[in-house]
Amino acid sequence: MTRNLTAIAGVMMCVGLAACSTPKDARELSQKTVEYGCGPGSDQPLTVQYTFQGDEPLAAKVIYQNQAVDLTRATTSNADMVGNTFRGNGYTWTTEKFTRENAGQVNGNMLTQETRQTVSGTNSSVGNVLVKDCKAQSVAS
DSSP: OHHHHHHHHHHHHHHHHHHHHSOSSTTOEEEEEEEEEETTTTOEEEEEEEEEETTEEEEEEEEETTEEEEEEEOOSTTTTSSEEEEEETTEEEEEEOOOTTTGGGSOEEEEEEEEEEEETTEEEEEEEEEEEEEEEEEEEO
């Protein structure tokens, strides 16, 4: 009896793990985490956990200097003509164009934070660059 339960549990774990690895249809959600090295020496670490629906990126959780920021992919007008843009909570993360398949080989452009600035009496939003030139170093599913 114990042997049968152990075998059934093992089979169930294998089935469960297989279901988490690769989406079977375009509506399923999956995630990949990419580690980047940013800056001139690629020595500033940045981690991004991407959420995909099928092969398309939907969202990004950017972890930088022990702070996590949830961003959603901007798909309006021409936001994605050259690459992917993720926005939210006053931050913007831009990358080269990628899919679920090649997310670990595509570099990030920059992470910016919007701040309010008054110049000549005019209050406007300015994007401060936190990191740029981010090279993909490793990927995990």
